[in-house]
Every structure is written in structure tokens, then in C-alpha cells.
Amino acid sequence: MTPVRALIAVLGLASADAGTAAEAPAPEHAAGQAVYAKWCAPCHAPGVTHPGTHALMTKYQGIKSGVLLDWNDLPAVTVKYWVRHGISVMPHFRKTEISDAELDQLAAYLARNTPGG
Amino acid sequence: MRVAPGVRPTDFASALGEFERVVGKDWVFTSDADLDLYRDAYSPFLNEPEERTASAAVAPSSTEEVQQIVRIAGRYKVPLYPISTGRNLGYGGSAPAYSGSVVLDLKRMNRILEVSEAGAYALVEPGVSYFDLYRYIQERKLKVWIDCPDPGWGSVVGNALDRGGGYTNANYRNHFDSHCGMEIVLPNGELLRTGMGAIPGAQTWQQYKSGCGPWVDGIFSQSNFGVVTKMGFWLMPQPEAYLRGAVSVPRYQDLMPLVETLNLLENSRITTGFPDLSSPLLGYPPIGQLQLLIERGPPAISDAHRQLLGGAALGFSPELEAFGVRSGIPYWELFLSYYGPMEVVDAQWQATQRHFARIAGAKFRVVDRTPLPVDPARIEDYHEAEHGVPSLRVFSIGARTPWNPTPSKGHMWFSPIIPRTGEAIIEANRVFGEAARSLEMPLFRTFTLPACFWERSFIFILATPVTEDPAVNRRYREGFKKLIEVGGRHGWGEYRTAPVFQKSVMDVYSFNDHALQRFHATLKDAIDPDGILSPGRYDIWPRHLRGKHA
Numbered sequence: 330m331t332p333v334r335a336l337i338a339v340l341g342l343a344s345a346d347a348g349t350a351a352e353a354p355a356p357e358h359a360a361g362q363a364v365y366a367k368w369c370a371p372c373h374a375p376g377v378t379h380p381g382t383h384a385l386m387t388k389y390q391g392i393k394s395g396v397l398l399d400w401n402d403l404p405a406v407t408v409k410y411w412v413r414h415g416i417s418v419m420p421h422f423r424k425t426e427i428s429d430a431e432l433d434q435l436a437a438y439l440a441r442n443t444p445g446g
Numbered sequence: 447m448r449v450a451p452g453v454r455p456t457d458f459a460s461a462l463g464e465f466e467r468v469v470g471k472d473w474v475f476t477s478d479a480d481l482d483l484y485r486d487a488y489s490p491f492l493n494e495p496e497e498r499t500a501s502a503a504v505a506p507s508s509t510e511e512v513q514q515i516v517r518i519a520g521r522y523k524v525p526l527y528p529i530s531t532g533r534n535l536g537y538g539g540s541a542p543a544y545s546g547s548v549v550l551d552l553k554r555m556n557r558i559l560e561v562s563e564a565g566a567y568a569l570v571e572p573g574v575s576y577f578d579l580y581r582y583i584q585e586r587k588l589k590v591w592i593d594c595p596d597p598g599w600g601s602v603v604g605n606a607l608d609r610g611g612g613y614t615n616a617n618y619r620n621h622f623d624s625h626c627g628m629e630i631v632l633p634n635g636e637l638l639r640t641g642m643g644a645i646p647g648a649q650t651w652q653q654y655k656s657g658c659g660p661w662v663d664g665i666f667s668q669s670n671f672g673v674v675t676k677m678g679f680w681l682m683p684q685p686e687a688y689l690r691g692a693v694s695v696p697r698y699q700d701l702m703p704l705v706e707t708l709n710l711l712e713n714s715r716i717t718t719g720f721p722d723l724s725s726p727l728l729g730y731p732p733i734g735q736l737q738l739l740i741e742r743g744p745p746a747i748s749d750a751h752r753q754l755l756g757g758a759a760l761g762f763s764p765e766l767e768a769f770g771v772r773s774g775i776p777y778w779e780l781f782l783s784y785y786g787p788m789e790v791v792d793a794q795w796q797a798t799q800r801h802f803a804r805i806a807g808a809k810f811r812v813v814d815r816t817p818l819p820v821d822p823a824r825i826e827d828y829h830e831a832e833h834g835v836p837s838l839r840v841f842s843i844g845a846r847t848p849w850n851p852t853p854s855k856g857h858m859w860f861s862p863i864i865p866r867t868g869e870a871i872i873e874a875n876r877v878f879g880e881a882a883r884s885l886e887m888p889l890f891r892t893f894t895l896p897a898c899f900w901e902r903s904f905i906f907i908l909a910t911p912v913t914e915d916p917a918v919n920r921r922y923r924e925g926f927k928k929l930i931e932v933g934g935r936h937g938w939g940e941y942r943t944a945p946v947f948q949k950s951v952m953d954v955y956s957f958n959d960h961a962l963q964r965f966h967a968t969l970k971d972a973i974d975p976d977g978i979l980s981p982g983r984y985d986i987w988p989r990h991l992r993g994k995h996a
Contacts, residue, residue, distance in 0.1 A: 371577070371598065371838040377741040377847075378826045378839055384846035384853065413483065417853040418844045420487030420535060424480065425473075425505045425553035425573075 354438065361438025364431045365398075368422065373397045381419060397439055404446050405436035412436075447476055448501040450524050451546040452990075458501070461522040461548075465504045468514045473554070475503040484532070484549045486539035488856025490912050490919050490946060498541050498945060500527070503549040509631065509675040515550065516673065517635035519978050526550045527980050528673045530572035530604030533597060536859045536909070536944070537608065543945035544981040544991070550673065552601075559676065560652075563588040566681045567626065567652040572603040572674060576836040590681040591834035593618035598836025603677045607667045608942055611899035613720045613831040615785055616712065618682050619899055622667050627651040629676035630666055633974035638672065652678035668942065669966070670980035671973045682834070685785035690719075690814040691795050694726070694776035696807040698762045701778055701868035703805050708780060709866050712901055716797050719783025720832060721898040727770040727777045728761050730895050734781060734829040740842040743849050751775075760875055761893030781813065783832060788817070843909060857909035860889060860926060862933045863941050864896060864904050871896060871904065874938070878906075881932045885925035905941060930954060945982065949995070952985040967992065 354362040365373075372381035375396050386395030397403065409432055415421040427435065440446030449458045466474045475481060484500040491497035506512050519526050527547040532540030542549060556573035561583060568579060568590075576594040579602055583590060593612035595605055606621035618624045628640045638644075640663050643651040655661070666672050695704055711717045722732035729747060731739050739745070747755075751773075754766040770777055782798060784791035795812070802808045820833060830837045844854040862878075864870045879890040889908050896904035910922050927950045930940060934954030943951045955962050966986045970977070977988020982995055 367577075372841060376826070378737070380839065380842040380845040383741060383842060387846045387848050387851070413479075415487050417846060418488075418841050418856060420533075420539070420856075421483055421485075423483040423532060423540065423551065423553065424475070425551050426531075 355441070358434075358438040358441055360431075361434035361436070364427060364435040365438055368427055369397065369435070372419065384417065400439070401442040401444070403439050403443050405433075405440040405443075408432075408436040408439045448478075448481065448546070450501040450548060451544070453522060453524055457522045458524065461518055461524045462502055464518045465502075465515055468511050468518070469504060469506050473505040473507075475505075484540050484542075484551075486535075486541035486944075488535045488539055488858070488912055489541065490856075490858050490923050490944070492855055492912055492914070492916070492919060494916050494919070498543065498545040500542055500549045501546045503551050505551040505554050507554040509555075509629065509637065512550070512552070512555075512631045512673055512675055513635045513637065516631055516633060516978065519548070520634065520976060523976050524548055524978070525981050526673075526978055527983075528552060528572075530601030530607075531575050531599060533575075533600045534604065534608060535597070536857050537942060538944040538946075541945075542980070543948065543983045544995070547981065552673075552675075555675065558582045561586070561588055561590065561681070562652075563590055565652065566590055566683050567678055568592075568602075568681055569627075569652060569676060569678045570602050571676060572601055574602050575599050576602060576605075580834070580836050589684040591618075591684055592681060592836070593621065593624065593834060594831050594836045595621075596831055596837075596840035598838060602679060603674055606677060606679070607674060609667055610942070613829065613899075614682055614834055615718045616715070616901050617718075618680065619720065620901075621679075622664075624680050625663070625677055626653065626655045626680055627676075627678040628663055628666060628674055630672035630674050632672050633976075633978045652680075665969065668984050670983040670986050671969060673979065682785070685818050687786065687788040687791055688814065688816055688818050688820070688833070689784040689788075689791040689795050689812065690781060691784075691798065692779050692781050692811050692813050693798070693802045694779040694809045694811075695802075695805050696767075696771050696776055698767055698777050700805050700807075701871065703868075704778055704780055704802070705866060705868045705871075707801050707805070708782075708898075709902075711782075711798055711801055712898075716794055716801075717782045717784065718794075719785060722781040722783075723895050723898065724779045724781065725761070725777060725893070725895060726779055727766065727775045728755065728758075728893050730893065732779070732781050733897055734832060737829065737839050737842055740847060740849070743847075755892075758893070760872055760879070776809070785818070788815075791815075844911065854911040855914060856912040858912065858922075858926060858944055858947070859942075860906065860908045860910055860929060861941055861943070862906055862930075862938045863900075864906070864938050866903050873936075874906070877932060877936055878929060881929055882925070885928055886921060887925040887929065888922075889929070900941075926950075948983065949985045 372379050377383040382395045412422050449455050481500050484503050489497050506515055525547040527542035528550040529540050530552050552572040555571040557571045558574055559569040561568045576598045579592050593614045595610050595612050606625050609622045612619050627643045630638045632638055641657040642648045642654050644657055666674055708721055722734050724730055724732035754769050757763050758766050784794045799810045825835055844857055846853040864874045875893055882890045896906045930950045939954045940951045952963055970986050981987055981991055
């Protein structure tokens with residue numbers, strides 16, 4: 330095992346990466362899921378080939394999943410903040426890209442497992 | 447409310463009111479929160495007062511609306527700054543070149559007007575991203591490929607107008623060269639079509655590029671003479687098969703014949719895919735494997751190897767070379783890609799090997815040989831863009847990974863063009879390496895290889911990070927400008943740059959007392975005398991602002 334692969338195993342990154350099968354959203358989240366698929370998934374889908382996921386896996390070191398869809402502590406207000414402000418190399422998104430209405434749908438979708446989300 | 451520079455507040459308010467009547471209230475943005483979304487997310491002026499920002503933004507949905515907005519702006523002398531998808535990160539993003547301009551956000555103009563499988567072309571509006579065009583083609587199962595840069599959310603039109611590049615066959619990689627036909631709103635609001643599109647009822651707008659008479663398309667790229675609202679592009683018919691081969695050579699001096707032979711084969715169209723130069727001995731990966739390395743971490747090297755690398759100058763020491771020969775680690779490895787029928791790519795690869803075999807010790811291996819398209823489930827095993835598949839994987843550069851615990855705030859691309867020779871690679875490393883060291887710039891710290899996007903020349907595309915520290919960013923900005931000057935003194939120039947560096951870059955293009963820049967100014971005065979469109983873009987200013995801006 331190379332040092333890099335050993336590191337991944339020790340940190341549990343590989344397991345944090347697995348197990349997020351594509352799920353069919355509840356009907357009320359279909360629109361939010363579509364926004365996610367178009368704008369978020371290219372960086373936040375499961376696996377280290379998605380830079381947002383890799384960054385979050387690195388940040389949380391196996392304490393929680395690097396995949397946003399797995400989170401149950403992601404309030405809608407937090408989603409909206411990061412989409413409009415960006416972080417690190419993730420830029421902010423304009424309203425011509427993700428409108429306020431679409432952002433509401435996206436935030437509700439990502440917060441669907443968050444109590445009081 | 448912010449106000450555009452040089453415009454009376456009452457006139458600005460009137461202009462905004464008229465914009466609203468054209469596009470609707472929802473698509474004119476004036477609040478600070480909304481205008482923050484037009485900041486350049488990778489601005490090297492992060493948290494500094496010099497950051498270039500918008501005074502308002504207006505987002506039309508049609509060419510007719512663009513015409514009306516441009517005419518209104520003309521009446522009130524309001525500077526507009528058109529953006530397509532605004533994702534030109536590292537080259538300026540969505541922020542205006544002239545601070546206080548009104549951003550003309552064309553993202554809503556996202557119609558794919560035509561994709562012809564039989565004709566292998568597309569006609570699109572500026573808000574169409576590579577993702578959009580790719581999805582459209584996939585949904586309809588059309589057998590054509592796009593050629594995309596690494597970030598898939600960029601505008602097909604905008605990237606071509608900024609003269610970006612991609613990764614498939616040579617005649618598609620240069621995105622401006624692969625366009626065919628434009629529609630442009632001129633600064634007076636008039637509509638222009640170029641090439642065959644100038645014929646009413648044109649039958650070959652996307653089939654013949656230049657029409658008759660002067661071919662003006664070029665002046666609408668990297669410029670500010672019009673708002674391009676439609677653009678045609680030639681697409682590659684989906685190839686039957688793909689072959690990726692690697693040529694490796696053992697010695698430092700082999701770089702010279704390696705590049706010479708590559709040029710002969712590429713200029714003869716024997717090899718047509720993206721040539722990808724690497725150095726296993728120097729630990730310099732090919733671009734096609736860069737993302738894998740970032741994702742999986744750098745390969746382990748022995749202590750002896752590391753020590754020898756530390757003692758090399760310009761990537762060379764006799765001991766390092768001897769170590770490479772002894773250990774079977776090639777000095778240089780060139781990856782070559784071929785698209786076409788299997789029997790054709792096999793024959794191309796065979797001819798390729800015959801030509802490179804003149805270099806003593808050259809070795810060959812087939813990295814991949816597969817029918818196309820590859821299984822979508824396997825696409826991540828590849829550099830997606832070499833298969834015409836857009837992604838955002840490249841953003842792993844600078845992002846947090848186990849090997850990069852301190853993510854950056856963005857980057858500015860330093861991207862000079864140099865000659866297509868091995869000697870030029872070494873000379874550029876010497877010149878830029880010395881300059882970068884004295885300027886404390888994080889570039890050329892080790893021997894650096896250029897990329898082969900363009901035929902006939904090399905290009906370095908090097909990320910200079912944007913950090914949280916204004917003092918560091920200031921040093922990097924000043925160092926960046928100095929590197930541009932140093933390149934210019936050696937006859938090298940940037941291919942493209944962010945607004946903050948456009949004056950420095952254009953100053954290098956100074957033959958005959960800046961004849962080219964003076965010609966640009968002459969055009970500006972003739973086409974846009976009031977400077978309505980993108981003042982300052984590529985250092986082209988209207989008369990009343992000329993010479994007053996850095």
C-alpha cells in the first residue's frame with residue numbers, strides 16, 4: 330500500500346466516500362434536486378474526483394461525510410449563504426445562474442434531512 | 447445606489463429605469479448584495495480598494511433586448527461590460543475591466559439554436575455553457591463531440607472570444623479558430639452578421655468562415671467593439687476509436703529531437719490529439735494525469751532521487767541523468783492521442799513510432815486503445831476533456847486536499863507563448879526561473895514544462911495563487927507584471943490575461959512604437975467613440991479615458 334493509500338485508509342476517507350447512492354427525491358424536492366444536479370453535483374457528487382467533496386472530506390477527516398447530500402446538519406440558510414458568497418476556490422453564483430426561487434428549492438433539498446432545516 | 451463613473455446620477459437613474467422597461471425589474475441589479483455577485487471571485491485585489499466592481503448589472507434575454515440596452519447606454523454614456531457566463535475565473539471573472547461599468551450579463555441568453563449532426567456544427571448564444579451544449583447533444587444522442595476547456599461551466603462563445611483552448615483534435619482545440627460565423631450588436635445598437643451570414647437568407651453561415659472582403663471576426667475577440675450574440679462552431683464527428691500512446695526518451699538533450707519530431711508529426715497531421723509532455727525523472731506529470739495526482743497524492747520517490755533533483759539546475763545534472771538511465775526512469779515522456787477508425791489510429795501510431803525511433807533509446811507503449819465513446823462509468827479514469835466531456839474536476843487545483851491543507855482564494859493564470867522547441871523550454875525556464883526567484887514569485891521553482899494547446903507554439907499556463915493576505919497578493923501582482931515585461935524582452939507574450947494585467951501585456955506588443963495598440967485605438971474611435979462597450983478591455987480605451995488608467 331502506498332503512503333497515500335494508507336493515509337486514505339487510516340482517515341476513513343474511502344468509506345466516507347462510499348454509500349451515497351443516487352436517491353430519488355421526494356416530489357417536493359424534485360426541483361431542488363435538479364438545481365443541485367446542474368450546479369452542485371459537478372463539484373459535490375461522491376468521490377475525490379469532485380473537488381468540493383474532496384475538500385470537505387479533507388476538512389472533516391472522516392468525522393462526517395464529505396458529500397453534502399449526506400449531511401443532516403445543513404440548514405437552508407447556510408446553503409444560501411455559501412451559494413451567494415462562495416468559499417475557497419468555489420465562487421459565488423449570480424441570480425442569472427441560480428435565481429432566488431431556485432436557491433430556495435436547492436436549499437430546501439439540501440436541508441431535507443436537517444432537523445428544523 | 448452606485449453610479450457609473452462619468453455619468454450624472456440622474457442620467458444613471460434614467461438609464462436604469464429604461465433598462466428595467468426592456469428586461470423587467472427582476473433583471474436589473476443595483477443593490478450591494480446583488481452587485482457583490484458580479485465581483486471577480488478570484489480577484490487578486492481581494493479586500494483591497496482597487497478591486498474592480500460593477501455599478502449595476504442588467505441581464506437581457508434576447509438579441510433585441512441587447513440592442514435596446516446598448517442604445518440606452520449610448521444615450522446616457524453609460525459604460526457596459528458584457529459577460530457571457532461570467533466564469534472566466536483566473537482571467538477576470540464577471541467583474542468589469544473599468545470599475546463602475548454596468549455588467550451586461552448575457553447568461554439568460556442560453557439558447558442552443560442549432561446542432562447539426564450531419565453538418566457537424568452548432569449555433570449558440572453566449573449564455574450557453576459547455577455543460578449545456580454537451581447535455582443537449584447527449585439527450586438527443588447526436589454523434590458529435592464538443593471541444594471544451596477544463597472548467598465545463600464556461601461559455602462556448604465567451605471562451606472562444608477570449609481565445610481559449612481545449613483538448614481534442616488540433617483543428618477544434620483552438621476555440622476561436624473553430625468558430626464559423628458571428629452575430630454582433632455594435633456599439634450603436636446595429637446588428638451585424640459576419641462571414642456568409644452577411645448574405646440575407648445565407649445558406650452557409652456555419653460552413654464557410656470568411657465570406658468575402660475583410661474578415662472582421664478577429665476584432666471582436668479580446669476586445670470591446672461589439673456584443674457577440676450568436677456564434678457558430680464546428681464540431682468533431684464522434685470518432686470511432688481512441689489511441690493514446692507514450693514515447694519516452696532517456697536523456698536531457700533528447701528533449702530537442704523529441705519536440706522537433708512532434709512538430710513534424712503534428713504539422714503533418716499524423717498526430718492530431720493533444721500532445722502532453724511530461725518528465726518522469728523530474729516528477730513533472732502530463733496534464734492528462736494532473737487531476738489524478740491531485741486527487742490521489744504525489745507519487746512516492748526515493749530519497750536518492752529526491753536528493754539528485756535538489757542538485758539539478760534547469761532540470762539537469764549528469765548524476766540525475768545517469769540515475770534515470772540506471773533506474774529506467776525516462777527523462778521525458780510525450781503522450782500522444784489519436785481519434786479515428788481503429789485501423790487509422792493504429793497506422794498513425796505506427797508511423798509515429800517510426801519517426802521517434804531515430805532518438806536513441808526511445809521507448810513506446812500504448813496507454814489506451816479503445817472504441818469510442820468510452821463507458822460513461824469509466825470516464826473519470828480519463829482526462830474528461832480529451833473525450834469532449836465537460837467537468838469541474840480542474841478546480842481541485844487550489845482546493846483543499848490532504849496534500850494541500852491551505853486552500854487558495856483563487857488564482858491568476860500566467861500564460862506566455864514561447865517557441866515550439868526544446869531549446870525554448872530550457873531558455874524560458876532559465877529566464878523566468880531567475881526572474882521569479884528574484885521577485886519571490888511561486889512560479890518556475892522547479893523545471894516547468896509548457897502545454898501544447900496550440901499547434902506551432904508552446905504555452906505555459908501557470909497558476910499564481912490569490913491569498914487572504916493583501917501584502918502577498920500585492921507582491922504577486924507586481925511580480926506578475928514584471929514577469930510579463932521579462933517575457934516581452936525575450937520576444938514572448940501572454941495569450942490572454944485578466945483585466946488587471948491587460949495594460950502590461952499589451953505594452954509588450956509594442957512593435958513600431960505601439961502601432962498595434964494605436965490601431966486598436968483608431969478602431970475604438972471609429973466604432974465606439976463614446977466608449978460604451980468595455981472601456982479598458984485589453985487596454986483599449988475610448989479617447990476621453992485614454993492614458994488615464996493603469
